[in-house]
Amino acid sequence: MRFYKDHYDVVIIGGALAGMAAALQLQAKGVRDILILEKHNMPGGVATDYMRDGFEMEASLHEMMSIGPKDKRLKVGQFFDDMGIRIDWLPVPEPYRVVVPSEGIDAVLHDGYERAARDVDAACPGTYEKVLEFLRLCRRVYDSMDVISVTPMSKLRMLREHPDFVRVAGYSATEVIQTFGLPQKAVDILTPYWIYVGEPMDNLPFTIYAYCMADYFSGSYVPRHRSHEMSMRMQQKVEENGAQFELRQEVEKILVRDGKVCGVRTKRGDEIACDYVICGAYPNRVYTQMIEPLSEVPEGAIRFVNGNRLNVCPVSVMLILEGTPEENGITNYNTFSGDTMDTNEIWRNNSNLTEPYNFLTTVCLNYANPDCVPSGYTHLSITNLVPVDPFLSVKEEEYYDLKRRLANEMMEQFIKISGVDFRGRIAEIEVSTPMTISHYVGAWKGSIYGYSHSMDNHVVAKKTMMAEDHFIEGLEFAGAHAVAGDGQGPQITNGRAAAKAVLDAMAAKEAVK
Numbered sequence: 001m002r003f004y005k006d007h008y009d010v011v012i013i014g015g016a017l018a019g020m021a022a023a024l025q026l027q028a029k030g031v032r033d034i035l036i037l038e039k040h041n042m043p044g045g046v047a048t049d050y051m052r053d054g055f056e057m058e059a060s061l062h063e064m065m066s067i068g069p070k071d072k073r074l075k076v077g078q079f080f081d082d083m084g085i086r087i088d089w090l091p092v093p094e095p096y097r098v099v100v101p102s103e104g105i106d107a108v109l110h111d112g113y114e115r116a117a118r119d120v121d122a123a124c125p126g127t128y129e130k131v132l133e134f135l136r137l138c139r140r141v142y143d144s145m146d147v148i149s150v151t152p153m154s155k156l157r158m159l160r161e162h163p164d165f166v167r168v169a170g171y172s173a174t175e176v177i178q179t180f181g182l183p184q185k186a187v188d189i190l191t192p193y194w195i196y197v198g199e200p201m202d203n204l205p206f207t208i209y210a211y212c213m214a215d216y217f218s219g220s221y222v223p224r225h226r227s228h229e230m231s232m233r234m235q236q237k238v239e240e241n242g243a244q245f246e247l248r249q250e251v252e253k254i255l256v257r258d259g260k261v262c263g264v265r266t267k268r269g270d271e272i273a274c275d276y277v278i279c280g281a282y283p284n285r286v287y288t289q290m291i292e293p294l295s296e297v298p299e300g301a302i303r304f305v306n307g308n309r310l311n312v313c314p315v316s317v318m319l320i321l322e323g324t325p326e327e328n329g330i331t332n333y334n335t336f337s338g339d340t341m342d343t344n345e346i347w348r349n350n351s352n353l354t355e356p357y358n359f360l361t362t363v364c365l366n367y368a369n370p371d372c373v374p375s376g377y378t379h380l381s382i383t384n385l386v387p388v389d390p391f392l393s394v395k396e397e398e399y400y401d402l403k404r405r406l407a408n409e410m411m412e413q414f415i416k417i418s419g420v421d422f423r424g425r426i427a428e429i430e431v432s433t434p435m436t437i438s439h440y441v442g443a444w445k446g447s448i449y450g451y452s453h454s455m456d457n458h459v460v461a462k463k464t465m466m467a468e469d470h471f472i473e474g475l476e477f478a479g480a481h482a483v484a485g486d487g488q489g490p491q492i493t494n495g496r497a498a499a500k501a502v503l504d505a506m507a508a509k510e511a512v513k
Contacts (some may be wrong), residue, residue: 014280021495044231
């Protein structure tokens with residue numbers, strides 16, 4: 001009996017969140033003949049955890065966007081519910097605390113647009129009304145993006161139904177926020193989320209910034225059993241629905257004939273015929289290494305990957321500390337801290353490996369999930385999101401010294417805020433860099449945040465160009481490099497979008513018969 005069938009409707013390369021979301025969406029529309037090939041021994045990609053000396057440590061997730069409470073689900077939470085995937089969601093206590101001592105900033109912002117506006121007003125009296133209107137604008141842009149991303153519409157209809165989106169679509173986050181006449185301190189308090197989308201505010205499209213702000217301030221969640229809970233439950237459901245899910249099966253080649261996908265070849269030599277491929281690997285790797293024969297790669301595909309700049313990648317220090325969070329000087333779930341809120345200066349600083357990082361995001365999981373570690377311990381991660389380029393020239397013999405230096409510098413930076421030197425209380429420590437991610441996940445150059453969202457590579461233009469950027473019939477992409485961008489929540493959206501493209505192609509083919 002053969003391990004694989006002679007033919008599949010769809011082969012999905014990569015069993016991470018996007019790939020599994022694509023499978024679930026296809027199955028919801030009646031497609032059952034699906035094969036998922038995952039090169040690792042577990043599903044989920046970076047949506048996973050790991051064990052160190054009896055401690056279970058979250059590998060990547062700080063919070064899930066677009067979930068919503070049970071009685072008012074947002075799109076990602078609704079998708080899980082609709083697919084019958086039951087996740088034990090725990091609410092995150094607040095979006096963030098931001099601390100910049102040199103600028104006199106120490107503020108905690110809570111869920112809800114009105115409450116967040118009051119929080120900013122407490123730090124900058126007289127700003128409540130302007131901040132509230134600013135956050136409501138973010139929400140209107142958020143709502144429009146959710147509609148526009150799935151609904152084709154004319155320019156006239158867009159102007160009539162989504163005027164705020166049209167009005168701000170061509171402007172940076174800096175340009176829009178300046179129109180509200182807020183004091184710089186208030187602007188700085190509203191700025192920290194820029195780091196998750198990887199461009200200074202001057203070059204970050206307001207639409208992307210607004211989407212993040214509206215989503216996070218609606219309230220975020222974490223799975224009780226970490227991001228691995230999502231991965232395992234999704235795998236279980238796609239297999240229950242009839243998909244074949246194979247671990248430790250790496251795809252080396254996507255087979256193409258006359259401009260159309262016809263199958264894949266695994267690393268062990270299995271050739272598997274199919275009509276469609278949904279691929280989690282970056283287009284950079286696919287179009288330069290995976291298409292067979294390479295003569296089937298159009299010139300436009302190479303221009304596409306050359307025209308997309310990689311987004312930021314994480315450098316993280318993941319810690320289990322002896323003592324409670326309070327004993328270690330940690331008072332909040334998510335703390336942004338540093339020497340400045342000038343995002344251009346932070347970006348300059350992040351673009352080299354010679355200076356200590358001057359901006360960090362720190363997450364203490366205990367405050368969302370008190371049972372994440374045994375009583376009397378603290379689960380802490382200290383992260384910076386930086387351009388990948390500085391790491392490309394690191395020599396092998398320099399790497400471990402670099403990791404140790406970065407980890408110590410990042411801990412020292414946060415200790416300035418916490419006031420407690422917890423380094424003597426470290427029970428477990430892991431340091432993750434782009435090299436770590438490249439090694440364990442296989443992401444292109446260690447980047448798990450896809451392509452940059454910038455004023456010269458705008459999400460609006462990306463959506464407009466989607467049809468023109470489709471180079472091989474039957475090949476779709478699902479991952480952080482897809483249009484919806486980075487983050488574990490958007491991976492669900494990216495997977496569903498890839499599935500929709502396949503369903504549309506199937507419907508078009510059926511209509512021709």
